[in-house]
Amino acid sequence: MQTTVSTAPLPYIDTEHFFFYDTRNVITAGALAESLLGLEAIVKKSVLVINRLCETNIKDSEVLINAIEFGSYKENIVFRFLFGKGKAAEKKLDDLRVKLGLHNMDLKKLVGWIIAGSILYAAYKFAPSTPTPATIHIENSFNNMGQELGMTKEQVIDLFETAIRNPEDLKKQVSRMAHPGGVEHTGTMTFDHSESLSIPADVVNMIPPGYKKEDAEEPFKDFEHVQIVIRAIDLDRPANGWAGIITEISDRRLPVVLADGLEPGTVPAGKNIDADVTVLYKVGKNGNKEPKKIMLRKVHSK
Known part of the structure; x- marks a missing residue:
């Protein structure tokens, strides 16, 4: 057969x-x-x-x-x-x-x-x-x-x-x-x-044994001058306890981390701010990408 x-x-x-x-x-x-x-x-x-x-x-x-x-x-x-x-x-x-x-x-x-x-x-x-x-x-x-x-x-x-x-x-x-x-x-x-x-x-032999995807290989995209609203702030934990919304990317509140060198006290909460961000995505079983985390890289003053 x-x-x-x-x-x-x-x-x-x-x-x-x-x-x-x-x-x-x-x-x-x-x-x-x-x-x-x-x-x-x-x-x-x-x-x-x-x-x-x-x-x-x-x-x-x-x-x-x-x-x-x-x-x-x-x-x-x-x-x-x-x-x-x-x-x-x-x-x-x-x-x-x-x-x-x-x-x-x-x-x-x-x-x-x-x-x-x-x-x-x-x-x-x-x-x-x-x-x-x-x-x-x-x-x-x-x-x-x-x-x-x-x-x-x-x-x-x-x-x-x-x-x-x-x-x-x-x-x-x-x-x-x-x-x-x-x-x-x-x-x-x-x-x-x-x-x-x-x-x-x-x-x-080019294929490594026990391969697991590294976080660094997850897809990401840089955005310049987007409007973000910070909904949660923890001044003592700039790597945790933060959340924000960027409506042009997602209506959901997403975790926010601060890039190295960005002082937590310079980030206002509860209002639209002009910022440069990097959005990290997760890939679903069908290959669709969904935003899962925001890195706040720079806040632009008005």
């Missing part, structure tokens, strides 16, 4: 794949489970890329296990892509099959490229600024993927950037898959026995 299509009771497409990770580490049940959970999360992220590329509407995905061979990770797995319910979902499934036919690429091949591409994209986000053999491999892979899809390397990277709006979670899940339990593994990952879908050990 390579690709199976079902339209009842819930429209879905199954694609069967082979995944091989020649890690030298001992494979425990816990490590295997952790790696599979990371892979499942990567597949769900990859659905966003497929939906954007093919203008379809896959609602969800599942990873089904056909067979596992121990020694290294050798897994025969099925990715199931669910299209929801009703005639509209069946039409989306048919539309996807037509689009793939026009591009001369079946879904199994496309899925292999997108899953491998998602892992490479996470490694790309970890990459150093100076070129290395690993970064050159990533660029060559994006070039090859672009040739398969009729796109340039830059368009392929833009596809992942626009579809996966929360790359930090993707990086976490790829780290989880490559280094289960936060223990460093090494080796080459290969999908579907294909050299073009191979991720060499030096690329895998």
Whole structure:
């Protein structure tokens, strides 16, 4: 079985794949489970890329296990892509099959490229600024993927950037898959026995084990000359106990911290003040950004 299509009771497409990770580490049940959970999360992220590329509407995905061979990770797995319910979902499934036919690429091949591409994209986000053999491999892979899809390397990277709006979670899940339990593994990952879908050990080694997003990597934006009302002040604690509202950013009261060098006694409370601020955002599960904290950098006198 390579690709199976079902339209009842819930429209879905199954694609069967082979995944091989020649890690030298001992494979425990816990490590295997952790790696599979990371892979499942990567597949769900990859659905966003497929939906954007093919203008379809896959609602969800599942990873089904056909067979596992121990020694290294050798897994025969099925990715199931669910299209929801009703005639509209069946039409989306048919539309996807037509689009793939026009591009001369079946879904199994496309899925292999997108899953491998998602892992490479996470490694790309970890990459150093100076070129290395690993970064050159990533660029060559994006070039090859672009040739398969009729796109340039830059368009392929833009596809992942626009579809996966929360790359930090993707990086976490790829780290989880490559280094289960936060223990460093090494080796080459290969999908579907294909050299073009191979991720060499030096690329895998760019992915840090136990990756967790640092606060400094959270998105932020500087604003100049905005109107802010300070609603709470604690002169003894300039790093805590403050709150304010900037209506052009959020109607909610947000925590306020003072930048180094800004004296608490110079900040008036209860009225609009002209200020320079930095707003720190949190990223939700769907990639949406919401303001979570304000740093007050400068108060402008009238």
